[in-house]
Amino acid sequence: MVRVLIVEDSYVSRELLKYIFTKDGGIEVIGMVGRGEDALAFLESMKPDKPDVITMDIEMPGLDGYTTTRRIMETRPVPIVIISVGFQYPSAEKTFKAMQAGAVAAVGKPPAPTHPEFPAKTREIVGLVKAMAKVPVVRRYANIPKPQTAPTLDTAAIKTDKNYKLVVIGASTGGPPVLQTILSRLPKPFPLPIVIVQHIASGFASSLAEWLGNTCGMKVVLAEDNTVALPGIAYIAPHGSHTTISSGGVFNLQKPAENEILVPAVNPLFKSAAAVMGSSCIGILLTGMGKDGAEGLLDLKNAGALTIIQDKITSIVYGMPREAEKLGAAQLILPPEEIASVLEEIGKKATTGEK
Numbered sequence: 001m002v003r004v005l006i007v008e009d010s011y012v013s014r015e016l017l018k019y020i021f022t023k024d025g026g027i028e029v030i031g032m033v034g035r036g037e038d039a040l041a042f043l044e045s046m047k048p049d050k051p052d053v054i055t056m057d058i059e060m061p062g063l064d065g066y067t068t069t070r071r072i073m074e075t076r077p078v079p080i081v082i083i084s085v086g087f088q089y090p091s092a093e094k095t096f097k098a099m100q101a102g103a104v105a106a107v108g109k110p111p112a113p114t115h116p117e118f119p120a121k122t123r124e125i126v127g128l129v130k131a132m133a134k135v136p137v138v139r140r141y142a143n144i145p146k147p148q149t150a151p152t153l154d155t156a157a158i159k160t161d162k163n164y165k166l167v168v169i170g171a172s173t174g175g176p177p178v179l180q181t182i183l184s185r186l187p188k189p190f191p192l193p194i195v196i197v198q199h200i201a202s203g204f205a206s207s208l209a210e211w212l213g214n215t216c217g218m219k220v221v222l223a224e225d226n227t228v229a230l231p232g233i234a235y236i237a238p239h240g241s242h243t244t245i246s247s248g249g250v251f252n253l254q255k256p257a258e259n260e261i262l263v264p265a266v267n268p269l270f271k272s273a274a275a276v277m278g279s280s281c282i283g284i285l286l287t288g289m290g291k292d293g294a295e296g297l298l299d300l301k302n303a304g305a306l307t308i309i310q311d312k313i314t315s316i317v318y319g320m321p322r323e324a325e326k327l328g329a330a331q332l333i334l335p336p337e338e339i340a341s342v343l344e345e346i347g348k349k350a351t352t353g354e355k
Contacts, residue, residue, distance in 0.1 A: 002133040005051040006032040007039045007068065008083070009060040016110060017055060017083070017125075024126045036063025036071075043076050050078050052133040056103065058084040058094045066094040066101065073102030077137040081129055082106035092207030093214075100177045104132050104316060107201040124201070131289060135173065135317055162306070164346055165280040166229065166249060167192050168273045170266030170296070172199035172288025174316025176208060178336045179286070183216035185340035189232035191350040192282075193249065195223065195273075197237040197266045199288060209236045225253040237264040244272035262292055266320070270296025279304030282346070284339060285324050287315035294323035301329050308332045308339055 004027055008014045014032045021027035030051055033039050040063075043050060054072070058065035069080050080103040082095050095106050107128055110121045171179060175198050183194070200208060206222055212234065213220035223235040229249045237243035241253040242264050252272070256263045266285070270293055273281045283300035285293045287310050301307045309321035309330040324330050334342065 002027045002130055003030045003052045004028065004129060005030060005039065005042060005054045005078075007034075007036065007054060007060075007065070008032070008057040009034045010057070013057070013109060016113075019113075020110060020122050020125060021129070027126065027129060034060070036060055036065070036068030039068055040071060043072065043078070047076075050076055052079070053129050054078050054080045055083045055129065056080050056098070058082060058098065064094060066098040069098040069103050070101035073137070077102065079104050079132045079135050079137055081132050083109055083125065085109045092204065093211055095204070096176055096180075096208065096211045099174075100180065102137060104135050104137065104173055105201075106204060108203050128201075132173075135289075137316075163280055164192060164282055164306070164350060166245070166273060166277050167194040167282045167284065167343065168245075168269055168300075169194065169196045169284045169286065170198075170270065170288070170293035170320065171196070171286035172290065172292065172317070172320060174287040175199070176211075178310065178314075180212060180215055181336040182340045182343070183212060183218050183220070183234060185337065186216075186218065186343055187347050188217050190218065190343075190347050191231050192347065193229035193231055194234040195229060195237070195243065195245065195269060196234060197243060197264050197269050197293075199262065199266075199292070202239050205236055205239050212236075223251045223253070225251055227251050237269065239264070242268035244268050245276050246272065247276055249277075262290075266293030267296040271299050274299035274303040274305065277303075277305070281305040282308070282343070284308045284310075285320055285330075286310045286336075287317055288320040289317045290319050291323035293320050294327055294329060297324045298327045298329035301331060306331060308334060308342065310339070311335050 006014055006017050018029045021029050031042050033042055056065045082098050082103050084095055105128055111118050209220045209222055218234055220234045222238045223243045244252045246252045283297050283305050285297050297307050307330055309324050311333050312318040314335040
């Protein structure tokens with residue numbers, strides 16, 4: 001049984017979430033509060049116990065969801081799932097700031113029970129809350145020693161004199177802050193196009209692009225069908241289709257099969273890049289649950305591409321990277337800052353033509 005604290009200022013939304021969780025049978029609502037201050041007090045009253053998951057609204061009177069998340073992660077860390085209507089700025093910006101502060105996932109609020117999408121949205125929220133209950137979280141501002149870099153698996157792979165033409169990145173749980181870390185450290189303009197598949201709730205992809213663009217100093221847009229990936233731009237895979245790369249670096253948005261749940265997925269992007277770009281590609285697989293992207297990263301490695309995964313210490317969930325490591329798909333295992341350093345060095349040589 002997953003024990004949940006609901007933090008939501010709307011009485012109607014609180015009761016609807018309680019109804020959804022209670023009906024599932026696998027989730028127990030141990031408390032409901034309408035303000036961030038009340039959430040902090042509730043956690044204090046539970047000591048030394050705490051909920052398995054907290055669902056957090058963003059727009060609330062008093063302490064908003066971002067500030068409340070930050071304070072919880074500084075003191076008594078708990079997996080926090082943002083449930084918000086804020087797909088547009090400024091609410092979406094606060095959602096991603098909350099994820100920077102330690103929230104593990106974000107999803108839109110459920111519609112009314114009479115809405116045709118209510119059953120699907122209910123399944124999405126319940127599944128997400130149950131999955132996030134298993135995610136280990138740490139105090140965000142504790143004085144933790146700097147992690148040791150994982151050993152390089154293939155020293156030859158770090159050579160930067162190849163004629164790289166494309167960077168492809170896959171990420172899931174915990175991905176947005178890591179993407180922000182990497183993109184913000186790259187030289188501007190970066191001489192290669194970057195294509196990103198980030199597993200994220202429907203409605204948040206365009207806001208993710210806007211947030212990354214505003215915080216990284218780089219142009220970040222949604223990928224569009226039959227357009228060319230251009231240097232200096234980071235592209236986010238849009239919802240509803242798989243983003244793939246065809247000859248000439250042209251985007252091809254493919255309709256998923258009817259039974260596919262994970263859309264967009266990382267594997268279609270990675271596999272298409274391996275087939276078309278081969279050794280001129282750099283593939284990066286970041287934190288996330290499951291195994292999406294692992295097979296595609298192996299295809300990239302076999303095609304001669306440089307392949308990198310995020311290390312276990314800095315990953316919120318070492319699922320996708322672990323699966324890639326098990327397949328032998330990773331040439332380098334690095335924390336986000338060092339991934340950025342590798343890309344920065346490659347970018348410098350691509351700009352100057354240095355060998």
